[in-house]
Amino acid sequence: MAPTVAVIDYGIGNLRSAEKALQRVGADASLTSSPDEIATADAVVLPGVGNFGRCMQALHEADLADAALAAAASSRPFLGICVGMQMLFEASEESPDQPGLGVLPGQVRLLPDTVKRPQMQWNPVKSLTAHPVVDSIDGEWMYFVHSYAVLDTAAAIATCDYGGPVVAVAGRDNVLATQFHPEKSGRPGLGLLRAFVEHIPAVTGSQA
Template sequence: MSGVDQGLESEAPAGASNGDGRRPAIAVLDYGIGNLRSAQKALEKVGADAHLTDSPSMIEEADGVVLPGVGAFGACMSALREAGLDEQAEQAVADGRPFLGICVGMQMLFEESEESPGVAGLGLLPGRVVWLPDTVKRPQMQWNRLSCRPFADDSMAGRMLRGLDGSWMYFVHSLAAEPSDLTAATVDYGGPVVAAVAADNIFAAQFHPEKSAEPGLRLLANFVELCRDQQGSGADINHAGDHAADLHPAS
C-alpha cells in the first residue's frame, strides 16, 4: 500500500493525547478458536493495551472488548459458552463499553445463523445470518470495496467508518448478516452483502480489519479511540462531540 498513514504507527506513546497516558485496555476474548494473535497485535500497533484473555476480571476491567471468530457458527457459539464468555460479552455490551465483533464474532451477535440451524446466537443484535448467494463462489476469500451507508458523524458507524468509504478490506466468509437498519456498510458480492453493522456501543465487521492493511488498521485505531474516550470517564459515544470535526459522512 502506498500512502501508509504514519499516524497509525504507535512509535509515539499511544494515549499521550489524553492526559493520563495509559493505553486503553482492550480484551480480545480468547475461547480457543483460530488465529487471535493478529487481532491483538494489530490493536497494539494502533495504540491499545490488548490482551487475549478469558479472565472475567480482566474482561470486566477492559475499556473495550473484541469478539473475534473463525470457523463454524455452531462450533464458535459452543466454545464461547463453554468458556463462559457469552456472559462477559453480554455484560460488556450492557455496560455500554465499546464492543467490536469480527467475522464469526460479528455473526454470533445475531439471533441465529443458517450455518448452524437450532443454535442460538448471542441475540445482542436482532436478525439472522444467511448464506451468501449460491451464484458466487463460497467462501468469499478476497479483498472487497466498502460502500458505507450515510451515517451521522457522532454515531457508532460514523466514528468507526470515518474516511473508510470505498476502502478495500479482506473477507473470508460464506455467510453474512441479513440487511437491516443496522447495516453500516456493504460490499458487492453477487449483490449487496452486509460488511458492517453498528448499534449503540456495538460495531461489527464481517471483514478482518486486522488483516486489511492500512484501512483495517485505521478502523481499529478508530475503535481504540472510542475505548480511550471510555477510559475513566465512561463517556457516551453518542455524544462525543469533540471528534465531530474529524468526521466525514459517507456520500
C-alpha cells in the first residue's frame, strides 16, 4: 500500500505541484487542511511560496501551525519546501514581527546584494554530510526561486552557491527541508521526492 502523505493546504499559492509530484513517485498524497489527516498521515509536507510573514500568518489563520509542529515533533517524515523550509526556522528578516516555527535552529536572511534577487534559476547542490534521502542529489541541479535563505545553520545538509553558500537542504531526525522546489526540478527533483517517499516507514499491517 502506498504511504499516505498529507500536503498541508493553508491557502497559499501553488500547492498542487507538490501533490502531483508526490503522486508521481508513488505516494498516496493529498492536499489537506484537516488537522486529523495531518496527525494520521504517514508523512507530512509543508509547502510554501511568497512572503514568509504572509505564509506564517496564513498557517496560523488556518489553525494548522500546531498540526505542523506536532507532525515535525513526531517520528514521521516531514518535508518543508521553499518558504515551507524557511518557516521551520526561528525567524526571517523578511518578516521580523512574525516568528517561525522554530523546529530548526537559525535565521532566514536576505540574499546578498551582490546577486540578483530573487535567485530564480537552476543551481547544483553540494552535500555537506551523508543523508539517506539527500545523497542521491549530490551535484544535481535544482530549481530555486527565493530572495531570502538560511545562510548558516547547524542543521545544514547541502548547500548551493549564490553570492556565497546558501543552505539548500537542512534537517534533523525526521525533519527535512529544501530551499529549492523538488516538485519543479525535473528528474532529480522527483528523485529526491522518491527517496523521501521510499524512506517512509512501512505502515503496520500494510505489508502482506
